[in-house]
Amino acid sequence: MRNAALWAPGLALLAAVFALPLAEAVWTSLHQVWLQRPGEAPFVGVENFALLLASERFWAAVRHTGLFAVTSVALELTLGVGLALVMHRTRARGRALVRGAALVPWALPTVVAGLLWAWILHDRHGVANHLLVSLGAISTPLVWLGEPALAMSSIIGADVWKTTPFVALIALAGLQSIDRGVYEAGSLDGATGWRAFVHLTLPLLRPALLVALLFRTVDAVRVFDLVYVLTRGGPGGSTETVSVLTYMILFQELDVGRASAAGLLTGAAAGAVALVYLRVLRWGGAS
């Protein structure tokens, strides 16, 4: 191959960090491997997968992950498009200001964002309870991270705060690439305001939004940092996602084989989501 020296090193890096470990994971998932006994590894077939698929804890983690992914991505997409429209309509200097502010949550390490919200949502000393009580929205302080439904809502809220701006920036780039002539032509046909948004803006934004949706959904399916920092999967396992469960199987139960199987199932789920989106994208591109 001509000039292979240009692309082969990059391919080697991806092979070393992605392909090789995934192959290793397939092997360990078919064996019984314990972290504290590295020497022994009897072949057990698909037993690790069977154990996972038969466990209530695994399906609970799948449900939590699904709930988190669907809710957070839907909110981020809706609010992101809204924020993009706000930025798009604001004049030059104001737009730069809002865009700069929108980059702040994105630039924060997720761990830092998680701890920031843990403090704001603190049941006794948090500013969220203080504000809500003094505004009369709630009568007594809520234990945000101590009750299942509230804890999941808190995690979703923190994720929406952190990643809506990212969706907004992508949507804004999409908005800016729409030719103004489209709206002028549309207004002749009576498409103004809400009708113009539904019939002109949204269809033209579709490619950009689908790409944002693809990356956000895959990210949501593999959520780890926020859950780890905010609840460690609690209370009572009610916010445990598949990534957190995999981590626990590896470092608490020390079961390498089953952790590999869980990691592969998570990867398969992310891959399936991506395939669906890519198919829709390609179909959208062809039409």
Place this chain on the structure above:
Amino acid sequence: MKRLALPLVALILCTAPVLWQLRTALTPTDELYRVPQAWLPARPTLDHLAAVFATRPFGRNLLNSAIVATGAAVLALALAAPGAYAASTLRLRGGRLLLGAALAAALVPPISLVTPLFRILNRLGGLNTYAGLIVPHAALAFPVALWVLAAYFRGLPRELREAAEVDGCSAAGALWRVLLPASAPGLATAGILAFIASWNEFLLALTLAGADRVQTVTVAIAFFPGIEEFPWGEIAAASVIVTVPVVVVVLLLQRRIVSGLTAGALGG
């Protein structure tokens, strides 16, 4: 005034939680636990900022993060620049293969890699070493770097490359002597995005490099909370220290970062 209401709300929603953390970092502990809390500290203090460095190896954590993130960004750029050149300007088959592999890699959940990478690095003696974290971080940052650079190279004038060929440069020579010098802004964007991705990464840093001497800032902060007490002032102080440099860079270069993000997200 009405036109300004929504942008103002957006501005406050994005920044207020971070400003609250800054306020917490400057508030003495006894005031933090007073109910109700005051909006601003009555006696502002730098105690938490000092305690972070005096009672914890946080300086070392910062150094570790800087070393890992710099290493990861440099390695990602060194491999992504020629790759992007092969994929965009030269349109080599191998280059297109690399673009496809990068897309597939970007979709792999890091949790799927944790268990096998832990085992592989354990065998190679690479756990709790800089290299053992730099290489995976570089690979995680590689796809976006590749897309950003490919998009940038595509935007360069065709004459640039043709001039290099007339001068009798090899492909590598044209990249090194003509394309790269003209691509400083693209390289800076890709490098900063890779640096931030590594600086902010938690899962692999936690599992592959948890030991004190290589521990990065995100892992250190996550372990600030003890069994009994949560040192909220110190957590806020450390968060501010970790966040300020990144936010300053991002705000200074916001135009480039936004175009890089969009290029990255839209697959170049």
